[in-house]
Amino acid sequence: MMISPENYCEEYLREKDAKQILSIIRGLKNEMSHLKNIMEHPDYGTESKVCPSESVRLSCTREYLERAKQALVEVGGTYNPSRTELRTLDFISNVNHISKFTFSIGGFFGGYNTYIADLSGNELKFESKQGEASTPMKVFNKDGEPLTKESFLEGIRKLHMGEWKRSYSPERFGHMVLDGTQWEIEIEYDNGHRKVRFDGDNSYPYNFYDLQALFGVEEDCEN
Structure with missing residues (x-):
């Protein structure tokens, strides 16, 4: 069961400082990459399905990431987008x-x-x-x-x-x-x-x- 972005903020981002939030952001980005690799593997779909699905988890994690970036700014931190993120923004x-x-x-x-x-x-x-x-x-x-x-x-x-x-x-x-x-x-x-x-x-x-x-x-x- 995935939690809502609001509950995620309350549970994982509330009262965190910039350094802690940056660490959370890195973890969320790694999780997104991991989920994409699972779904892009040639054997994906041949094993028993999990719930929630990788697609749902990816969608929720993307929302968590955006909330984490927002939380970082709110505590006075600075987020430097990666090359992939800059390319995404350009697209x-x-x-x-x-x-x-x-x-x-x-x-x-x-x-x-x-x-x-x-x-x-x-x-x-x-x-x-x-x-x-x-x-x-x-x-x-x-x-x-x-x-x-x-x-x-x-x-x-x-x-x-x-x-x-x-x-x-x-x-x-x-x-x-x-x-x-x-x-x-x-x-x-x-x-x-x-x-x-x-x-x-x-x-x-x-x-x-x-x-x-x-x-x-x-x-x-x-x-």
């Missing part, structure tokens, strides 16, 4: 300037499917491509309503893509996979921000299925 601050989001996934034998979200106009437009053939797509939210530009961008924010690694491979877990599934993402902006790219070879970010769901794509990868 979030530029989400509204995304003009095109291209997501490709597939394999050598089955071919590749490319899904494109065009945000350059007032309305969101989707298309799918396989080879040279291009087809307009309609993507819907959980309520069955057409996905809007605003709801798509909000979905991107919730993915915390600024925290993602630039490239994913099962080799970091000591696994080697031949062929299988490869994927690639390219994000373009309308404000001069450089393009952002992610890719993977039989290895995926912990919330990759959420990205697929945002595009209305069936889960055709193994994680």
Whole structure:
């Protein structure tokens, strides 16, 4: 059972000095990294599920971390963001300037499917491509309503893509996979921000299925 951010503050942050809070922050960041590694492992999902799930624990820990940073400032401390955190802040601050989001996934034998979200106009437009053939797509939210530009961008924010690694491979877990599934993402902006790219070879970010769901794509990868 995870406790609320309010109860976490009361139990773990109240009456702590800056040095103690910084130590708590380091622990929370390590816990987040640990949970992501669990969910990104090639064997994740093959064992019995735990409750609360790693996903729920990660979400709560992220909230605890933000409360801890706030508590640090309140006691007069200074928090220096890591390089990854600065990259995350940069990604979030530029989400509204995304003009095109291209997501490709597939394999050598089955071919590749490319899904494109065009945000350059007032309305969101989707298309799918396989080879040279291009087809307009309609993507819907959980309520069955057409996905809007605003709801798509909000979905991107919730993915915390600024925290993602630039490239994913099962080799970091000591696994080697031949062929299988490869994927690639390219994000373009309308404000001069450089393009952002992610890719993977039989290895995926912990919330990759959420990205697929945002595009209305069936889960055709193994994680």
